Amino acid sequence: MTSQIDISRRRFVVGSAAAMGGLSLGFSMAFMPEAHAQAAAPAGAKAPPEVNAWVVVRPDETVVIRIARSEMGQGTLTGLAQLVAEELECDWARVTTEYPGPSENLRRNRVWGNFSTGGSRGVRESEKYVREGGAAARFMLVSAAAAAWNVPAAECRVAKGVITHAASGRSTTYGQVADAAARMAPPANIVLKDPKDWTIAGQPLPRLDTRDKLTGKQVYGADLRFPGMLSAAVKACPYFGGRIASYDAAAIAGKPGVRKVVKVDDATLVVVADTWWQAKSALDALPVTWDEGPNAALTSAAIAETLSAGLDAPEAFVGNSSGDAKGALAKAARTVTATYAFPYQNHATMEPMNATALFTGERCEVWAPTQNGEASLAAAAEAAGLPPAQCEVHKLLLGGGFGRRGFQDYVRQAVLVAKAVPGTHVKLLWSREEDMLHGFYHPTTQCRLTGALDEQGNVTALHMRISGQSIMASVRPEAMAGGMDPVVFQGLTARSPEGMLGYAIPNVLIDHAMRNPPVRPGFWRGVNLNQNAVYVECFMDELAHAAGVDPLAFRRKFMAGHPKHLAVLNAVAERIGWDTPAPKGVGRGIAQIMGFGSYVAAAAEVSVASGELKVHRIVAATDPGHVVNPAQVERQVEGSFAYGLSACLYGECTVDKGRMEQENFDTYDVLHMAQMPKVETIIIPSGGFWGGVGEPTIAVAAPAVLNALFAVSGKRIRLLPLKNHPLA
Amino acid sequence: MPRLTVNGQVRDVEVDPDTPLLWVIREQLGLTGTKFGCGIAMCGACTVHIDGVPTRSCALPVSGVDAAQKIVTIEGLSPDGSHPVQRAWLALDVPQCGYCQSGMIMAAAGLLEQNPKPSDADINSEITNICRCGTYNKVRAAIHLAADGGGKAG
Numbered sequence: 001m002t003s004q005i006d007i008s009r010r011r012f013v014v015g016s017a018a019a020m021g022g023l024s025l026g027f028s029m030a031f032m033p034e035a036h037a038q039a040a041a042p043a044g045a046k047a048p049p050e051v052n053a054w055v056v057v058r059p060d061e062t063v064v065i066r067i068a069r070s071e072m073g074q075g076t077l078t079g080l081a082q083l084v085a086e087e088l089e090c091d092w093a094r095v096t097t098e099y100p101g102p103s104e105n106l107r108r109n110r111v112w113g114n115f116s117t118g119g120s121r122g123v124r125e126s127e128k129y130v131r132e133g134g135a136a137a138r139f140m141l142v143s144a145a146a147a148a149w150n151v152p153a154a155e156c157r158v159a160k161g162v163i164t165h166a167a168s169g170r171s172t173t174y175g176q177v178a179d180a181a182a183r184m185a186p187p188a189n190i191v192l193k194d195p196k197d198w199t200i201a202g203q204p205l206p207r208l209d210t211r212d213k214l215t216g217k218q219v220y221g222a223d224l225r226f227p228g229m230l231s232a233a234v235k236a237c238p239y240f241g242g243r244i245a246s247y248d249a250a251a252i253a254g255k256p257g258v259r260k261v262v263k264v265d266d267a268t269l270v271v272v273a274d275t276w277w278q279a280k281s282a283l284d285a286l287p288v289t290w291d292e293g294p295n296a297a298l299t300s301a302a303i304a305e306t307l308s309a310g311l312d313a314p315e316a317f318v319g320n321s322s323g324d325a326k327g328a329l330a331k332a333a334r335t336v337t338a339t340y341a342f343p344y345q346n347h348a349t350m351e352p353m354n355a356t357a358l359f360t361g362e363r364c365e366v367w368a369p370t371q372n373g374e375a376s377l378a379a380a381a382e383a384a385g386l387p388p389a390q391c392e393v394h395k396l397l398l399g400g401g402f403g404r405r406g407f408q409d410y411v412r413q414a415v416l417v418a419k420a421v422p423g424t425h426v427k428l429l430w431s432r433e434e435d436m437l438h439g440f441y442h443p444t445t446q447c448r449l450t451g452a453l454d455e456q457g458n459v460t461a462l463h464m465r466i467s468g469q470s471i472m473a474s475v476r477p478e479a480m481a482g483g484m485d486p487v488v489f490q491g492l493t494a495r496s497p498e499g500m501l502g503y504a505i506p507n508v509l510i511d512h513a514m515r516n517p518p519v520r521p522g523f524w525r526g527v528n529l530n531q532n533a534v535y536v537e538c539f540m541d542e543l544a545h546a547a548g549v550d551p552l553a554f555r556r557k558f559m560a561g562h563p564k565h566l567a568v569l570n571a572v573a574e575r576i577g578w579d580t581p582a583p584k585g586v587g588r589g590i591a592q593i594m595g596f597g598s599y600v601a602a603a604a605e606v607s608v609a610s611g612e613l614k615v616h617r618i619v620a621a622t623d624p625g626h627v628v629n630p631a632q633v634e635r636q637v638e639g640s641f642a643y644g645l646s647a648c649l650y651g652e653c654t655v656d657k658g659r660m661e662q663e664n665f666d667t668y669d670v671l672h673m674a675q676m677p678k679v680e681t682i683i684i685p686s687g688g689f690w691g692g693v694g695e696p697t698i699a700v701a702a703p704a705v706l707n708a709l710f711a712v713s714g715k716r717i718r719l720l721p722l723k724n725h726p727l728a
Numbered sequence: 729m730p731r732l733t734v735n736g737q738v739r740d741v742e743v744d745p746d747t748p749l750l751w752v753i754r755e756q757l758g759l760t761g762t763k764f765g766c767g768i769a770m771c772g773a774c775t776v777h778i779d780g781v782p783t784r785s786c787a788l789p790v791s792g793v794d795a796a797q798k799i800v801t802i803e804g805l806s807p808d809g810s811h812p813v814q815r816a817w818l819a820l821d822v823p824q825c826g827y828c829q830s831g832m833i834m835a836a837a838g839l840l841e842q843n844p845k846p847s848d849a850d851i852n853s854e855i856t857n858i859c860r861c862g863t864y865n866k867v868r869a870a871i872h873l874a875a876d877g878g879g880k881a882g
Binding site for chain 1: 744746747748751754755756758759760761762763764765766767768770771773801802803805806809814817818821822823824825826827828829830833851852853855856857858859860861862863864865866867868
């Protein structure tokens with residue numbers, strides 16, 4: 001089993017939720033180069049010694065920056081390299097990157113820290129130690145030059161990887177002193193630059209990983225090829241909790257290319273063949289009967305009924321409480337009540353799940369697009385039945401992650417199949433149908449909100465009762481706090497730096513009746529902030545209209561104590577021209593939330609014609625504290641509307657007869673070019689903290705648009721997605 | 729045995745004639761720039777050109793293509809990434825995860841071949857590929873940039 005992260009003791013356990021195998025790992029940020037331990041850099045025998053764990057400088061002046069987090073499109077690879085390069089003072093034009101291996105990290109006492117890439121933590125959780133890594137390498141490189149010249153290091157200057165000593169007129173380069181630098185002592189104290197002095201970090205630099213994505217050269221996991229490699233297609237029982245009743249491998253034995261049928265576990269069958277298409281065709285023809293299991297009668301309606309009952313349940317976990325909300329509501333002259341619901345969503349990464357594995361008996365190697373290389377290693381070791389030291393995971397760029405690739409089920413499957421054909425590389429690739437049927441779905445919840453209004457139109461009390469699914473109860477039970485899932489309350493807490501409610505209301509009760517249907521939930525980009533923002537921001541709109549107050553002015557009344565929340569809200573209001581009339585036939589909506597440590601807001605302009613919603617314009621503002629690459633922040637904010645509006649407009653995985661109904665994009669529609677609104681992004685880094693960027697803005701997409709829809713049509717949509725509601 | 733003309737080369741492939749063109753391109757010819765996304769011609773990740781027309785290759789049996797038809801994949805769009813669409817994509821740093829981008833670029837190149845100055849409405853109706861990262865606005869801007877002869881960087 002895995003256990004909770006305890007950063008304070010710099011010691012934690014990396015767990016693979018699927019494998020339930022954990023590695024207990026220390027976490028030591030040493031800046032000693034591995035050269036001291038006579039170890040070669042992971043790149044290969046001929047690689048020059050590293051200056052330290054983060055930096056290798058080759059004789060041709062190429063600077064290799066090691067990146068521990070996974071790149072899945074969010075730009076973290078480039079951003080982290082910028083942070084290291086900033087302190088290193090190297091020539092950005094000569095920067096390249098590489099992923100260290102997870103087992104190398106384990107062997108080196110986790111010198112690269114956490115590999116997990118989720119929760120919008122890639123930059124904010126590692127910015128300090130990667131900058132320190134760059135600074136330490138700079139110190140050692142300069143020290144090496146100074147020692148060779150027999151001058152004080154303090155008299156040397158460095159710019160773009162060129163070290164100069166003005167007094168003696170000498171200069172050298174990082175590439176020339178890298179060998180010697182690897183033997184220098186790291187600095188005792190590291191003073192990082194003030195972000196206002198940054199010249200590489202903070203700049204809108206182009207990504208480092210673009211070129212190969214334009215020519216087909218970029219190799220994703222699905223594209224891997226090895227000599228003699230076999231391919232595997234997989235089919236797991238589509239019924240939640242169901243299993244294989246029977247199958248007839250002999251029936252497909254003679255099909256072209258077929259090598260083997262592997263029963264991976266009680267619920268999963270794999271066909272191994274020379275090519276993937278052969279494997280897939282044979283798998284489609286394989287006679288299988290399923291034991292539909294204990295949930296065969298489960299439907300979305302039944303799940304909704306269970307959740308609905310939770311809205312009235314006497315028992316609930318309290319996530320935020322101040323004053324006496326129930327008492328104040330009971331005494332209130334006027335209350336407003338509304339019930340909202342958010343359905344299951346599939347991540348639908350463009351690249352379906354896949355992993356390639358080679359098992360030899362003594363070793364197991366895996367090539368995988370993964371959001372957590374260390375969890376992949378744990379899963380591989382567990383499935384292989386080998387110690388982690390005899391396993392390695394080679395990380396690849398991800399064709400989308402969004403939280404899905406933090407789960408390791410596909411890695412486990414690939415290793416189990418590789419064990420059935422030892423000595424041979426096997427690439428296991430899911431079909432889209434498999435991907436849709438075996439997700440870790442965005443959880444479904446309902447929320448009943450009750451607010452009390454006084455005669456001045458102030459909210460005097462608010463009760464939010466959330467009923468529904470806990471992610472942590474399913475995937476990380478050790479993170480539960482006395483049975484409660486604290487992550488359920490994302491964006492709604494009283495004072496968490498991850499996300500606090502931006503409104504000062506005298507009597508507040510936000511509680512959660514946990515109801516866990518037998519559908520596995522997971523972290524879906526934005527996580528619980530997504531539905532919580534819909535609930536609180538649409539309901540604030542309802543309260544504003546009930547009070548007869550402009551929705552922006554109404555919110556402002558309760559935000560004096562939350563200046564950062566207010567600043568992003570004001571920024572979008574000003575840019576969209578909230579104080580001026582909207583264009584004819586256009587409605588405006590507004591929303592704000594705090595999540596993943598950042599403050600975000602959006603304003604939307606929409607219209608309805610012939611029953612169709614059109615989103616004309618979005619203005620978004622974000623305050624992530626510090627900005628490492630504004631061009632990438634802008635792309636993440638813009639992309640958040642594609643993802644968030646996909647969920648708002650279309651996204652819904654429905655359950656019937658114990659399984660998901662949607663199997664592909666024909667029934668699981670997502671946003672296309674034609675529906676993509678213009679997005680204007682305002683970045684307001686107020687400094688002093690580090691917030692995430694990849695996820696928070698998703699949460700304001702839906703409420704801004706739904707509030708705008710109400711403004712133009714009078715229709716208040718409370719049950720997502722919008723496609724289920726006629727607008728004509 | 730199917731015979732195909734791919735990126736200017738005539739290739740004989742030993743494969744079941746029902747095999748989708750996508751899988752022949754990827755597995756028999758080893759050209760993995762053309763991606764598998766959905767298998768039902770909905771997402772466009774598998775877009776190639778057949779006689780200049782953007783075509784989704786994942787649901788097209790290889791038997792439906794003959795050797796006289798010229799198939800171009802992302803690898804054959806230009807020898808060195810210098811196609812105006814690729815240059816525009818580079819200038820605007822369009823991709824995020826990049827997985828859909830081969831198909832996007834092939835769809836965009838095909839559109840510009842037919843319609844050198846597409847309007848936003850033309851782009852909406854012709855570029856129906858799915859991108860989950862949400863690069864749509866950058867894709868749109870890059871198509872306009874390519875149409876204007878831009879994208880000189882690179």
